[in-house]
Amino acid sequence: MNAHELKLSTHLPVRAFYARPTVEVAKDLLGAVLINRTDEGLAAGRIVETEAYLGQADHAAHSAAGRTPRTQVIYGPPGHAYVYRIYGLHHCLNVVAEPDGQPGCVLIRALEPLCGIEAMRQRRATARKVEDIASGPAKLTAAMAIQMGLYGTDLLMGPLTVRLFNRAQRIEVRRSKRIGISRSRELDLRFFIAHNDFVSRR
DNA sequence: TTCACGATTAGCT
DNA sequence: GCTAATCGTGAAG
Numbered sequence: 001m002n003a004h005e006l007k008l009s010t011h012l013p014v015r016a017f018y019a020r021p022t023v024e025v026a027k028d029l030l031g032a033v034l035i036n037r038t039d040e041g042l043a044a045g046r047i048v049e050t051e052a053y054l055g056q057a058d059h060a061a062h063s064a065a066g067r068t069p070r071t072q073v074i075y076g077p078p079g080h081a082y083v084y085r086i087y088g089l090h091h092c093l094n095v096v097a098e099p100d101g102q103p104g105c106v107l108i109r110a111l112e113p114l115c116g117i118e119a120m121r122q123r124r125a126t127a128r129k130v131e132d133i134a135s136g137p138a139k140l141t142a143a144m145a146i147q148m149g150l151y152g153t154d155l156l157m158g159p160l161t162v163r164l165f166n167r168a169q170r171i172e173v174r175r176s177k178r179i180g181i182s183r184s185r186e187l188d189l190r191f192f193i194a195h196n197d198f199v200s201r202r
Numbered sequence: 203t204t205c206a207c208g209a210t211t212a213g214c215t
Numbered sequence: 216g217c218t219a220a221t222c223g224t225g226a227a228g
Contacts, residue, residue, distance in 0.1 A: 051209070053209075060209070061209090062209080062224095065224090065225065065226095068224080068225075069224090070223080070224065070225090084209085084223090084224095085222075085223060085224095086208065086209070086210060086223095087207090087208060087210055087211085087220080087221065087222080088208095088220080088221035088222030088223065089210070089211080089220065089221055089222080090210055090211070092209060092210085094209090107209055109209085126211085126212065126213095136210070136211070137209070137210075138209095138210050138211065139210085139211075178209070179209075180208090180209055180210070181208090181209055182208090
């Protein structure tokens with residue numbers, strides 16, 4: 001898929017799309033396209049796996065620690081990027097949900113690469129197969145060149161954006177426990193597209 | 203100021 | 216399955 005086809009087949013959601021319950025946003029982001037306009041050209045991938053992190057009764061969410069310099073964007077207006085560094089090595093990308101003032105965000109966990117795949121391969125030199133380029137939360141930020149500079153940016157303004165397909169295909173959504181957390185591990189807040197080769201785990 | 207740890211990944215056994 | 220790599224954050228002193 002090239003940049004022109006991408007523009008014709010997708011559209012930007014309105015703010016209200018993000019100003020909904022986190023779980024709804026997490027489900028509806030499946031099948032959407034994440035796009036980053038980088039110095040090395042356009043990078044885009046289809047979202048195939050997400051996790052919801054809630055504002056209340058979710059001890060695994062970063063916002064559970066309350067409002068801090070790091071987590072403040074989660075409490076702000078929806079449709080913005082919450083980027084954080086993990087293990088001092090990697091970055092993870094979240095999309096802020098819920099109305100302004102209420103915490104809640106969606107971790108993007110895996111993408112199916114669509115545009116700029118050659119540049120993604122260069123940024124993800126260890127990936128042998130295309131399925132390995134963005135099949136994990138820190139893999140996709142590396143592939144898409146997403147770093148702390150995008151913290152707090154508005155996904156309705158770019159350079160980092162999310163677009164929805166104009167003709168929504170029917171997607172079979174699977175639900176499971178979240179990956180790699182210890183607290184609130186009993187919650188089923190991971191969503192992914194069934195039978196998809198690009199998810200981090202089946 | 204100190205300290206333990208984490209929404210991960212890659213490489214090796 | 217196990218572990219190193221590597222550092223900002225938040226809690227405690």
